[in-house]
Structures are given as C-alpha cells and as structure tokens.
Amino acid sequence: MRILIIGAAGMIGRKLTARLLADGRLGRRQISHVTLHDTVMPQAPAGETIAVETVALDLAEPSTAGRLIAGRPETIFHLAAIVSGEAEADFEKGYRINLDGTRYLFEAIRTAGGGYRPRLVFTSSIAVFGAPFPEAIGDDFHTAPLTSYGTQKAICELLLADYSRRGIFDGIGIRLPTISVRPGRPNKAASGFFSGIIREPLNGEEAILPVGEDTRHWHASPRSAVGFLLHAAALDSTRLEPRRNLTMPGLCVTVGGQIEALHRVAGEEAVRLIRCEPDPIVARIVAGWPQNFDPHAATALGFATVERTFDDIIRIYREDEGI
Amino acid sequence: MRILIIGAAGMIGRKLTARLLADGRLGRRQISHVTLHDTVMPQAPAGETIAVETVALDLAEPSTAGRLIAGRPETIFHLAAIVSGEAEADFEKGYRINLDGTRYLFEAIRTAGGGYRPRLVFTSSIAVFGAPFPEAIGDDFHTAPLTSYGTQKAICELLLADYSRRGIFDGIGIRLPTISVRPGRPNKAASGFFSGIIREPLNGEEAILPVGEDTRHWHASPRSAVGFLLHAAALDSTRLEPRRNLTMPGLCVTVGGQIEALHRVAGEEAVRLIRCEPDPIVARIVAGWPQNFDPHAATALGFATVERTFDDIIRIYREDEGI
Numbered sequence A, B: 001m002r003i004l005i006i007g008a009a010g011m012i013g014r015k016l017t018a019r020l021l022a023d024g025r026l027g028r029r030q031i032s033h034v035t036l037h038d039t040v041m042p043q044a045p046a047g048e049t050i051a052v053e054t055v056a057l058d059l060a061e062p063s064t065a066g067r068l069i070a071g072r073p074e075t076i077f078h079l080a081a082i083v084s085g086e087a088e089a090d091f092e093k094g095y096r097i098n099l100d101g102t103r104y105l106f107e108a109i110r111t112a113g114g115g116y117r118p119r120l121v122f123t124s125s126i127a128v129f130g131a132p133f134p135e136a137i138g139d140d141f142h143t144a145p146l147t148s149y150g151t152q153k154a155i156c157e158l159l160l161a162d163y164s165r166r167g168i169f170d171g172i173g174i175r176l177p178t179i180s181v182r183p184g185r186p187n188k189a190a191s192g193f194f195s196g197i198i199r200e201p202l203n204g205e206e207a208i209l210p211v212g213e214d215t216r217h218w219h220a221s222p223r224s225a226v227g228f229l230l231h232a233a234a235l236d237s238t239r240l241e242p243r244r245n246l247t248m249p250g251l252c253v254t255v256g257g258q259i260e261a262l263h264r265v266a267g268e269e270a271v272r273l274i275r276c277e278p279d280p281i282v283a284r285i286v287a288g289w290p291q292n293f294d295p296h297a298a299t300a301l302g303f304a305t306v307e308r309t310f311d312d313i314i315r316i317y318r319e320d321e322g323i
Helices: A013-023 A066-067 A084-089 A091-110 A149-163 A191-203 A223-233 A254-273 A278-286 A296-300 A310-321 B013-024 B063-070 B086-090 B089-109 B148-165 B192-202 B222-234 B255-269 B280-287 B297-302 B310-321
Strands: A002-006 A033-038 A051-056 A076-077 A121-127 A172-174 A206-210 A216-220 A245-247 A249-254 A275-276 B003-004 B035-037 B052-057 B073-079 B120-126 B169-178 B207-209 B216-218 B246-249 B250-252 B274-276
Touching: A002 A013, A013 A223, A066 A091, A084 A091, A084 A149, A084 A275, A084 A278, A121 A149, A121 A223, A149 A172, A149 A245, A149 B280, A172 A223, A191 A206, A191 A254, A191 A310, A216 A223, A216 A310, A223 A310, A223 B035, A245 B073, A245 B216, A249 A310, A249 B310, A254 A275, A254 A310, A254 B222, A310 B148, B003 B013, B013 B035, B013 B222, B035 B310, B052 B148, B063 B089, B073 B089, B073 B207, B073 B222, B086 B089, B089 B148, B120 B222, B148 B169, B148 B246, B169 B222, B192 B222, B192 B255, B192 B274, B192 B310, B216 B310, B246 B297, B250 B255, B250 B310, B255 B274, B255 B310
Parallel strands: A002 A033, A002 A076, A033 A051, A076 A121, A121 A172, A172 A245, A206 A275, B003 B035, B003 B073, B035 B052, B073 B120, B120 B169, B169 B246, B207 B274
Antiparallel strands: A216 A249, B216 B250
C-alpha cells in the first residue's frame, strides 16, 4: 500500500509517520511506500525498509496536488492547514491554504482518471462549532463557526462529504479535539496555552494563562490523535453513510482541572510557574469554542482515546517526549 | 438607495423587481437606482420613475462581480444559482456558478475599499439539510446535504457568516422553502413536480407525479418568498448575531394534501389530470430532502408567510398569474 501524508512536517504528521513506519502496515495491509509532503521539507526517518519519499511543495499552488497523487496512493492523510490564530490574522492566507489547497487536492483526485478512488482522511477540528452551545454537543449540532479557521474546516467537511457521495474518493473527516500536550515550542494557535500551561512548567519555565480557570475544553493526547487517524484510514467506510464527518472523543476538562492534574503529576513547584495574564483577544476566541461533546457516532464506530484522565495526558506527554 | 439584484431574470428575481419598483422604497428608504443582472438580459419593467439598468454577464467569470458592484449598491440580492437537478447532473457547472460565482462576489466586496459594506441578502435553500431528520428540523440542526446543490448552498452560508463576522458586508442568508406554485414552464429542479401537479392541471394539462402521495415537503408561495427577501433586506442586523443563516417559515404539506387542496379549489376534473409515474432518481433525491421545520429564529425576527393553507397557495398563484 502506498500512503501520502500531506502536512507531514507538523507535530501530528511526524508522530503519524513514526507510527506507520514502526507498524509497517495499515489495518491488514503492508505499507510499501510513504510520501511525506509539507511546505518545508519533512524529515525522512532513517533506517526503515519502507520506501520514504519527501517533497516540499505549496499545496495552495494549483499544480501541487496533481504531483502529490501522481503515484496513486491508496491512502491519503490530509493534515495540512495553517492554524486558527494565523487564519484569523491573515484572511487571505487562511482561505488560500485551508480552503483552496484542499479543493485543489479534491479536484486533482476527481480528474485523475483510471478509476482512482483513494481513502482520504481529513483532519477537521472542533472549531467548526460556534457558541451558543448546548451542555454537550451532539452529532447533529450545526457547524456555525466563529473563526475563519473553523469556517474553512467546515467548508472542507462539506466538500469531503459531497465528493465522497459522488464516489470521487472515499473520505472521512475527523474533528480533532485540542491536542494536549503539544510538544515543542508554542505555535500560533489561539489554543496554544492549553498545552503551554503544562509543557512550560514541566520544563521549569513560566507559562502564561490568558483565560479563566473555569474555561472548559475538549482534549486528546497526540497518541490518541494518531490512533484516530489510523482507525479512520482502516475503517469500513460503508458504516459511515451518509455522515462522513465525525467529532472525535476526548476529555472535557477545565483549565483548573488541568492545573490540578499538573499538581498531582509534578507538584506545587510546577503549578507556581503558571502566571495569569488575561488576554481579551484570546478569551474572545476561546469563548466561541466548544467545551463538551457527546461524540456518539464516533465511539459507535470504535474511535476511542487512550487516556482516561488529564493526568494520563500529562504522563503520555512525558513518556512520548522523554521528559 | 441603490439596489443590485443578481439573478434577476429568474422567477423570484422578476417578482422581487416588480415589487421593489411598485413600492418605490425598501424599508424606510427611497430607491433611486436598480441594477438587474442575469446571464441572459433581464427585462426592464417599463414606465417607472426609478432608474433601471440591466446587465447580462456570467457571474462565474472572475471580473463580473467587480463590474456589478461598481456603482456601490447599498443592498444586494444574490439570487443567482443553477438549480438542484442541474447541479447534480453537471458537477463542474454547479460548483463554478453556485460556489465560485458567490465567492467572486464576496471577494469583490472585500477588495472594493472605501468602507464599502452593503447589506447582502443571499437565497439559500432547505436543500442544505439531509436525511436522516428529526420530526421537525430546529435552528441548530446540522447542514449535512445529500446533493451537490445543497452542499454549494451550505458552503455559501458559511462564507456569508464569516465575511459578515469580519465586517466585510452585512449578510443574511435565507433558506427558502420550495416555492409553490412556480409559474411558467418546468425548470430542471428535482422539486419541479411539487408545482407541476398544481400548475398543469389548472391549465388543463396532464402532470406527472414521480413520488408517493405521502411525500411531505416544506412550501411557501412566491409572494411569501418576495416578502422574506424584503424583510431580510430591511432587518436590523444586530438582531442576527451570531447566526446569519435562517430557515424561512413555510407550510408542511404532503403531496396528498396538495392534491386535496387542488380538489377543493379546482374540482375533480383538475385532479384527474395528475398521472402517477414513479421516478426512482427523483424519489431518491427527494427522500434526502427535509419535510418539516421549526423555524423559530426566523419567526422571532418577524419572518412570516402570507398563506396559512395550501389552498391559499393555489389562490395566490391564480391571483398573481391571472389564471
């Protein structure tokens, strides 16, 4: 099986790549070839028996998608996007990459010919939902986003469903929770502090908390996110009809609950490194985000997190990142 | 006030034009100028004091939208679309006109400069919803369309909400019920028979009924549709935040109920002209369409139909068309 990962240099892309190369198979099928794409050249993990090709191309360039699918990968993971904060700050760039780039990909598959019909796993986001919300968002709650990022993801979900219904590809959109704890440096996501308040203190550094401790949010570990992607890629898609975009399971935790978990796992010293510094811009964006879900459709299809508590999420971070 | 009607040659566009020119004002403001656009040259009603300009241009041509808004109309009615049956039959044409054309319009407004921020009324459709449905579809039910037409309308709704949230224009999307009774000849809409089974018998002609009599659907008269458009154009849009796309009120009637109304209004002779001829393609499309709504948000904002029964709908058709 040939696999294409679009947006492979991002955090989830790197972890997905490592997992696929370690497993050597996807579902029941052996992997023969992996193409890793990003705008910057992705690193090809060394010493593997699977052929790994890396390409650095701009997906918002109309010719890119056709080049990416030239080898007719049977499975495509489309993870590429600019994040919420950047899509809000740069209207044109957000639409160009998050919407037009995705549409170029879908069109390249449509016009490829020769009966080409890959499985396409698209990472959407809980940002497709906007306030006001019910206590827990069900599977048929409307996607009324309050950010341009959420709008772009919601549009791609609609396109994915229509292209799949038409038989152009076999798509599944998975709405990832906020991924915690993100390793590395902060990115431009407005949700960055959810990881920052855990990651920085564990590293002996100060972290800024821009919102109140009563802020509830929907979390999953990077390990769970990779699990969702693999499950989506191997799923019997006849079970999806007619709903191909699914909210992934996660943990509903308040910022206060995160801080308590940090206290249990790393002690008072770590918690003292969190500094409250209210940021009305971040607070306004986060206030429009969903807090809690009832992801019944996804759990019925076998999607599940590997963690049960936010303590688990912190432990997974330490294990996976060797911290 | 300057008004632009995009898609003015269609049935709703012609009725909206006639009403605006007869009223001479929109809400509290006098109308000074109306631009009527369509792909075919719209007819300019004669003998009016308001300046009426007509243009025939393809909205899917990137330069068209900029030319249409060159006079900086304060109110834009965007009615242009190819209908559901045609959008399903011609994938590329549907996306080019119903999605790209709308996006060109939105982008032309965004890049117009000079603080230009018109009211933009967009006609969406109940086709943004797809089965399975609850007994009555509420205002926060998800838009999971089962046609390309519905997908295109749902995407335009998302764009309208985001562009409005950004302050680019002051948009409102109204999801029209199926308009009954449509005058004139059948068009390519898969919903055409809902009107045909009334219109043709009233005209002494045979009508084909391609679905079962238990098929329930959501109807409004053309007169109500024009009323919705005018109400949307004059509404205080601060009352819309943050939801700018609204399901319009209508009547939930079965095909059997339509036929009974025809019997009451026009007698047995008319009903005998309806011939059942099941069409599995039409039946499949219609089965994915919504049947009943609870359009609470729209009614709270003052949107209302002028008819109370399907008998009224037939009488309005006869009055308005002189039949």
